Amino acid sequence: MVGRESLRKRRTKALLRRVAVLVVVLMVAVLPAIPIWLMYGWLVSQSFSGRVILGVLPSKLTLENWRFLWSPIAMGEKEYPNIWPITINTLFLALGVAGLVVMVSSLSGYALSRMEFKGRTGMMQFIIALHAFPSVILLIALFVILNKLGLYGKGFMTLVGIVLIKAGLEIPMATWIIKGFFDAIPWDLEWAALVDGCSRWRVWRSVIIPLVLPGIGAVSIFSFLSGWSEFLLVFTYVAQEEYYTLPVLIYHMIGEFIHIDWGMLAALGLFYAIPTIIFFSVSQKMLLRIYVGGVKG
Amino acid sequence: MPRRLGRKVLPFLFLAPMLLMIVLAWVAPLILTVYLGFTDLSIKNLLAFIKDFFTDRVQRTLENFRRIFYAKDPNIGETLRVTVLYVASVLSINAVYALLLSIAIAYFTKNELISMILRITWLLPRITPGIIYALMWIWFIDPQYGLLNKMLQAMGVPDGWLPDSWLLRKPYSQMLMIMINGYVGASFGMIVYTAAIKSIPPDLVNAALVDGASEFQVARRVIIPLLKWPILFVTAWQTLSLLSSYEYILMVWGAGSGGQYGIARSAGVMVWSLYSYTKAFSEYLYGYASALSLILVVIGLTLIVLYFKIFGFKRLMEPSRVEV
Amino acid sequence: MVRVTLDNVSKFFGKVKAVVDLELEIRDGEFVALLGPSGCGKTTTLLMVAGIYKPTRGRILFDDEDVTDLPPKDRNIGMVFQSYALYPHMTVYDNIAFPLKLKKVPKQEIDRKVREVAKLLQIDELLGRKPAQLSGGQRQRVALGRALVKEPDVLLLDEPLSNLDAKLRILMRAEIKRLQKELGITTIYVTHDQVEAMSMADRIAVMNKGRLQQYADPQTLYNKPANLFVAGFIGSPPMNLIEGSVVEENGAYYFVTPSFKYRLPKEIGELVASKTSDVILGIRPEDIRIVIGDGDDTAINGKVYVVEPLGRDLLVNVKAGDTLFKILAPADLQLESGQDILMAPDERKIHIFDKKTGKAIV
Numbered sequence A: 001m002v003g004r005e006s007l008r009k010r011r012t013k014a015l016l017r018r019v020a021v022l023v024v025v026l027m028v029a030v031l032p033a034i035p036i037w038l039m040y041g042w043l044v045s046q047s048f049s050g051r052v053i054l055g056v057l058p059s060k061l062t063l064e065n066w067r068f069l070w071s072p073i074a075m076g077e078k079e080y081p082n083i084w085p086i087t088i089n090t091l092f093l094a095l096g097v098a099g100l101v102v103m104v105s106s107l108s109g110y111a112l113s114r115m116e117f118k119g120r121t122g123m124m125q126f127i128i129a130l131h132a133f134p135s136v137i138l139l140i141a142l143f144v145i146l147n148k149l150g151l152y153g154k155g156f157m158t159l160v161g162i163v164l165i166k167a168g169l170e171i172p173m174a175t176w177i178i179k180g181f182f183d184a185i186p187w188d189l190e191w192a193a194l195v196d197g198c199s200r201w202r203v204w205r206s207v208i209i210p211l212v213l214p215g216i217g218a219v220s221i222f223s224f225l226s227g228w229s230e231f232l233l234v235f236t237y238v239a240q241e242e243y244y245t246l247p248v249l250i251y252h253m254i255g256e257f258i259h260i261d262w263g264m265l266a267a268l269g270l271f272y273a274i275p276t277i278i279f280f281s282v283s284q285k286m287l288l289r290i291y292v293g294g295v296k297g
Numbered sequence B: 001m002p003r004r005l006g007r008k009v010l011p012f013l014f015l016a017p018m019l020l021m022i023v024l025a026w027v028a029p030l031i032l033t034v035y036l037g038f039t040d041l042s043i044k045n046l047l048a049f050i051k052d053f054f055t056d057r058v059q060r061t062l063e064n065f066r067r068i069f070y071a072k073d074p075n076i077g078e079t080l081r082v083t084v085l086y087v088a089s090v091l092s093i094n095a096v097y098a099l100l101l102s103i104a105i106a107y108f109t110k111n112e113l114i115s116m117i118l119r120i121t122w123l124l125p126r127i128t129p130g131i132i133y134a135l136m137w138i139w140f141i142d143p144q145y146g147l148l149n150k151m152l153q154a155m156g157v158p159d160g161w162l163p164d165s166w167l168l169r170k171p172y173s174q175m176l177m178i179m180i181n182g183y184v185g186a187s188f189g190m191i192v193y194t195a196a197i198k199s200i201p202p203d204l205v206n207a208a209l210v211d212g213a214s215e216f217q218v219a220r221r222v223i224i225p226l227l228k229w230p231i232l233f234v235t236a237w238q239t240l241s242l243l244s245s246y247e248y249i250l251m252v253w254g255a256g257s258g259g260q261y262g263i264a265r266s267a268g269v270m271v272w273s274l275y276s277y278t279k280a281f282s283e284y285l286y287g288y289a290s291a292l293s294l295i296l297v298v299i300g301l302t303l304i305v306l307y308f309k310i311f312g313f314k315r316l317m318e319p320s321r322v323e324v
Numbered sequence C: 001m002v003r004v005t006l007d008n009v010s011k012f013f014g015k016v017k018a019v020v021d022l023e024l025e026i027r028d029g030e031f032v033a034l035l036g037p038s039g040c041g042k043t044t045t046l047l048m049v050a051g052i053y054k055p056t057r058g059r060i061l062f063d064d065e066d067v068t069d070l071p072p073k074d075r076n077i078g079m080v081f082q083s084y085a086l087y088p089h090m091t092v093y094d095n096i097a098f099p100l101k102l103k104k105v106p107k108q109e110i111d112r113k114v115r116e117v118a119k120l121l122q123i124d125e126l127l128g129r130k131p132a133q134l135s136g137g138q139r140q141r142v143a144l145g146r147a148l149v150k151e152p153d154v155l156l157l158d159e160p161l162s163n164l165d166a167k168l169r170i171l172m173r174a175e176i177k178r179l180q181k182e183l184g185i186t187t188i189y190v191t192h193d194q195v196e197a198m199s200m201a202d203r204i205a206v207m208n209k210g211r212l213q214q215y216a217d218p219q220t221l222y223n224k225p226a227n228l229f230v231a232g233f234i235g236s237p238p239m240n241l242i243e244g245s246v247v248e249e250n251g252a253y254y255f256v257t258p259s260f261k262y263r264l265p266k267e268i269g270e271l272v273a274s275k276t277s278d279v280i281l282g283i284r285p286e287d288i289r290i291v292i293g294d295g296d297d298t299a300i301n302g303k304v305y306v307v308e309p310l311g312r313d314l315l316v317n318v319k320a321g322d323t324l325f326k327i328l329a330p331a332d333l334q335l336e337s338g339q340d341i342l343m344a345p346d347e348r349k350i351h352i353f354d355k356k357t358g359k360a361i362v
Helices: A007-048 A064-069 A083-114 A120-132 A135-148 A156-183 A187-195 A200-229 A232-237 A246-254 A262-282 A284-292 B002-037 B046-051 B063-069 B076-108 B112-127 B130-140 B148-154 B172-198 B202-210 B215-226 B228-244 B247-254 B262-266 B272-281 B286-317 C042-050 C092-102 C107-120 C136-148 C166-183 C194-200 C218-223 C228-233 C266-273
Strands: A049-053 A057-061 A073-075 A078-080 C004-013 C016-026 C031-035 C057-062 C077-080 C154-158 C186-191 C203-208 C211-216 C240-249 C252-256 C261-264 C278-283 C288-291 C300-309 C313-320 C323-330 C340-345 C351-354
Touching: A007 A049, A007 A057, A007 A064, A007 A262, A007 B076, A007 B112, A007 B130, A007 B148, A007 B215, A064 A262, A078 A246, A083 A120, A083 A156, A083 A200, A083 A246, A083 A262, A083 B002, A120 A156, A120 B002, A120 B286, A135 A156, A135 A232, A135 B002, A135 B046, A135 B272, A135 B286, A156 A200, A156 A232, A156 B002, A200 A262, A232 A246, A246 A262, A246 B130, A262 A284, A262 B130, B002 B286, B063 B286, B076 B112, B076 B172, B076 B215, B076 B228, B076 B272, B112 B172, B130 B172, B130 B247, B172 B228, B172 B247, B202 B215, B202 C042, B202 C077, B215 B228, B228 B272, B228 B286, B247 B262, B247 B272, B272 B286, C004 C042, C016 C042, C016 C057, C016 C211, C031 C042, C031 C166, C031 C194, C042 C077, C042 C154, C042 C186, C077 C136, C092 C107, C092 C136, C107 C136, C136 C154, C136 C166, C166 C194, C186 C194, C194 C218, C203 C218, C203 C228, C211 C218, C211 C228, C228 C240, C228 C278, C228 C351, C240 C266, C240 C323, C252 C266, C261 C266, C288 C323, C313 C340
Parallel strands: C031 C186, C031 C203, C077 C154, C154 C186
Antiparallel strands: A049 A057, A073 A078, C004 C016, C004 C057, C203 C211, C240 C252, C240 C278, C252 C261, C278 C351, C288 C340, C300 C313, C300 C340, C313 C323
16 A cells, blocks of 8 residues: 555545545536526416415415406406306316327327338328427418318317317327337237137137226326427417417416416416326326427427 | 229328328429529519419519628628627527537436436426417516516626616627527427437446446536537527527517517517518518528428438437437 | 454345355465355355445454445455356456456556466466457456456455356366465355365355354364254265154163154264254254164165266165155165165264254254
8 A cells, every 4th residue: 555645645535535426416507407496386376365475475365366267367457258268168177188189199009019011110100200399390281171161260160279289299109109108018918818718809808908098198298298398280270369378378467478377377377287286296107208209388 | 903003003092182182282392482483472462362372463583682692681791690609609509508418417417307307497498389488588588577687687687787678788698688588498308318328228328337437527528429410400400490499589588579570670689580571471471581581491492402411211210319 | 465354244235144254264375265055145244355235233354454434445355156157358468467457466467467368267268359259268268357456455256167068167176276376366156066065165154144154174064964964964965864752661772753763872862852852953964774684673764766976876765654754875776766775874974963053063
């Protein structure tokens, strides 16, 4: 042990390195996260208080900000439609998208996972390519198509059109996810059922579907949230206020620059975020796995 | 015979609904975008076009591309500059900063609970519905009610440096644009990298520690080289999605002004894809807007072909896989 | 080279007690094996010596220096991992050079040392390759080279042979032993394979459930197991362990089970009886002689159950009542299933353990 630094010196150096690591974590991951914490802290405390101190500390606790739940929304001179029809629109959009996506992609996911046909590999590559392709570029052409289908400016039917489009945009990824779940089921299970004399349809219904239910659950939650958060399509294609969804309503309310009512906006925002919060805290792991599969953004 | 035929047809029966939806939502609009890019479609002849795709009121023309490439449109230069600034800076956050972030969270932070709290924190912007995220930023930067200026003051930034409006004053507005998108984008890289770091065999890291590496040297000489493919993947994927993303810019700069799209240009945050959007839905020049989009489509398709070449199918599927 | 001392070391992961109150001293230049079934805490112990885990309690000393708080970087150790843990993005050369680069050794010296080690391990042909292009045996040598190149004070080996095929394993066993003696590095070797431990180590520390069972040289471990665990774990086929009690009849001492009765030598009987009556008797398969026909009066009556020829000798399963004995007999012995025989245990090789504590009495 000749020529080695003294024990004390090595120990000090080791300590310094540990501190350096801590400093890096602080600088890179903690300090820049402060605005995030502040923003969410504000959203919650603002929604329940008359005014907030230093942005995040609530004071004068009140439910006044939540009055939109039982009365029409007025902000400045403008009166906005009642919240509940708007919520129902949003729910319709989200449920419609989720339902359509699940139905279509469980069929196609199964076919891609289990059936041999010409062009299967090509089809899978095509789906991945679509997944990578940024769909927002197509907004203008989709507008023309909606017009052509007679679904533009038709109130509720426009929402139906949006459900179709949104589902169509989500389906490649959903198919891919469900295919992954089918891939994980061992083949012999299916063979066993076939040997037992079930038809392929029956196999599908009584053996396979129960096993991919978790996958289907994940995809439904994911597409529900994606429909629930959809902003651009509704914002661009829906002109009549009665057929707004929550994000579009909130957008227009933020637009009331001068009369902006932070308390009510925060409450409304929180109200709108409820499904996201619930689903995410329930199925965090599952959703994360899907996010890794790649979401645009 | 009918049995065998059934076996051939059945897969396509299963696939038919998906293919139908894909045609409706992807293929048809893609083809239409190409076509519209070569027309003078606008509010004036839209109705006629809807009634009859081949009406002679819609002219086929190259004028749109002349306007773009010969800079007849005075806004093109500025839009291009903003787009480059936007893509380059947000991309470096998404790919490079996210790497530091992931190493800090998934490797340097040994405490599982703290690591998880940090991960969820950084995920929040992505999970939150866009409009709420935008709302929170609009509050945060508000000079009167918000906290950003107060925070910067507390950190010792002189008052003179702080803008009266983050939304309107260049270059603050552009910094804001980068921050808003950067916080969302960082989580994409973080998710991919964190999964990749977790999949590095612990023995490999231990071996480096025993070999005499400090924590930093482990990060630099073992973890980062092993994350080569995930880093490439995030960079490639995000390039494409940033080129075409404008939702947050639209939400923040579209709102807050009387007119719907007015302040994005004066604030210097008008990116290419948003420009195309405003041309279509605020100026009703559908043909020209499609031509602007078409350029993105071409870039997009080229990049996708390139990605398949570089990564191969397998790596595109498992971005977080570490090859050991 | 150094002396490694583990002073009352414990490691807990939450509620799981991986290592409990371990006292161990490894002498300068000694080759010590940590032996035990999987999950016994041997790898945890090794990682504590390496500095990757910090002990929950206790101290680790290199010579007289307390290194408990020092990171691996400051301990000058070399380690070979079970998975070899070669850096996949580096060539063999860079893998071996890595520890030296981190020490900021001058380039020329790095080159000289890498080539020297590569030659010693006969991998000088492979220096330009990536780990993925190597066979298991070659990887193992590279890992060893990487551990040795920095001339470590302590060499740690974590099941280094378990991923090799049987033939190569025997080859490497000898080679590692030779290398260790040649270089004289203090070495700790973790394994679950008793043959490896017995054949290579100067001393063996047998561990189970996080606790040290016995720490002794291979011969002592085999001939004088300190407790039931060691007795059962060391030796193949394992020692016969039979539950029973010790009783005195007319001045003679007997080991009694429901199936048979065996007269113990007087000294042993007295010693055991003075402590407890519930015991477990242990006798190794090779320490019982099979007698056909008349034996002396201490022999046990049995019936041949199954004979397993092992080539060099026979493994005979003999039943005495309900108790099954395994006996190693010369290969030329003619036996048939069902045949009545006598078993004559070697009195000097009898082990008796306290049933309650598991500790050896004799």
